[in-house]
Amino acid sequence: MDKAREGDPRSVGRLVSLVEDESPLLPELMRALAPYAGHAHVIGLTGSPGVGKSTSTNALIGELRRRGRRVAVLAVDPSSPFSGGALLGDRIRMGDHVLDPGVFIRSMAARGHLGGLAWTTPQALRVLDGAGFDVVLVETVGVGQSEVEVAGQADTTIVLLAPGMGDGIQAAKAGILEIGDLYVVNKSDRDGADKVRRDLRSMLGLAERRDGAWRPPVLKTTASTGDGVVDVVDAIEEHGAWLRHSGELQRRRVRRARDEIETLALTTLRRRWGGVGEGDRLDELAAAVVAGEVDPHTAAAELVS
Numbered sequence: 001m002d003k004a005r006e007g008d009p010r011s012v013g014r015l016v017s018l019v020e021d022e023s024p025l026l027p028e029l030m031r032a033l034a035p036y037a038g039h040a041h042v043i044g045l046t047g048s049p050g051v052g053k054s055t056s057t058n059a060l061i062g063e064l065r066r067r068g069r070r071v072a073v074l075a076v077d078p079s080s081p082f083s084g085g086a087l088l089g090d091r092i093r094m095g096d097h098v099l100d101p102g103v104f105i106r107s108m109a110a111r112g113h114l115g116g117l118a119w120t121t122p123q124a125l126r127v128l129d130g131a132g133f134d135v136v137l138v139e140t141v142g143v144g145q146s147e148v149e150v151a152g153q154a155d156t157t158i159v160l161l162a163p164g165m166g167d168g169i170q171a172a173k174a175g176i177l178e179i180g181d182l183y184v185v186n187k188s189d190r191d192g193a194d195k196v197r198r199d200l201r202s203m204l205g206l207a208e209r210r211d212g213a214w215r216p217p218v219l220k221t222t223a224s225t226g227d228g229v230v231d232v233v234d235a236i237e238e239h240g241a242w243l244r245h246s247g248e249l250q251r252r253r254v255r256r257a258r259d260e261i262e263t264l265a266l267t268t269l270r271r272r273w274g275g276v277g278e279g280d281r282l283d284e285l286a287a288a289v290v291a292g293e294v295d296p297h298t299a300a301a302e303l304v305s
């Protein structure tokens with residue numbers, strides 16, 4: 001724990017494993033970490049496969065390190081039952097930052113039975129925050145709901161797009177226009193980047209925004225050369241400052257803590273009624289409701305009593 005606080009990668013890694021394995025030691029660990037909460041700027045990075053998430057992460061780490069920040073990357077794979085294969089984190093690890101003690105990179109599978117992503121990600125973020133990282137980048141492998149979910153766990157959400165992927169339509173479909181604090185059109189060395197940027201700007205322009213609200217910038221990068229990455233990190237820092245002085249940081253974090261407590265409370269309840277899934281008390285009550293022996297209100301009251 002002390003070594004993890006100093007950022008020792010092996011110690012931090014072991015603590016993340018406790019989360020991943022749903023260890024019974026977790027409540028104790030979380031108690032020990034509680035006083036250190038709230039330091040890290042949590043950045044969610046999301047985008048369709050192939051837009052350049054790992055390349056961008058690599059470039060972002062580089063720029064953040066130049067600014068003296070300690071950086072952790074948590075690559076969450078909600079689709080895979082176990083970590084392995086060429087997960088995002090592994091690919092980044094193969095990059096430029098392997099030997100840098102100011103960088104910690106970890107892939108995490110949401111393999112547990114307790115509720116996957118919603119259960120594990122916030123606690124892994126607490127570990128990395130408690131370990132004193134200045135910036136924690138969270139990314140998902142996979143698309144759709146999980147991306148929106150991860151965005152909900154971040155202070156700042158970056159949506160990555162690229163030309164030639166029908167991104168305008170994709171963006172609208174995936175509800176991505178609501179979740180981004182920053183939009184980055186990567187692969188701007190390719191044809192069509194300016195069009196993606198224009199389309200996105202006009203779609204975002206249609207959204208109503210209150211006075212003093214954050215207006216998400218739409219930036220351009222070529223992650224493979226590092227072009228534009230300085231502007232992205234500038235925008236991240238501007239958004240961080242806006243979050244703090246607008247009070248939105250507090251609102252977002254309270255909302256997250258609420259979700260976290262609720263998830264843990266539900267887990268506790270589920271454990272109490274005898275586990276999750278077939279043959280538990282819930283199953284028995286459900287059968288009784290179907291048979292007309294009891295009504296659902298009474299069954300629910302019995303379950304939580």
Ligand SMILES: Nc1nc2c(ncn2[C@@H]2O[C@H](COP(=O)(O)OP(=O)(O)OP(=O)(O)O)[C@@H](O)[C@H]2O)c(=O)[nH]1
Nearest residue numbers: 048049050051052053054055186187188222223224
């Ligand atoms: N031309 C060009 N290619 C890029 C750029 N950024 C990334 N690429 C390439 O795009 C491909 C995909 O990049 P990755 O970083 O692996 O993409 P990813 O989004 O992490 O991929 P998934 O994990 O599958 O979602 C790789 O071949 C990169 O070299 C860029 O700015 N310009």
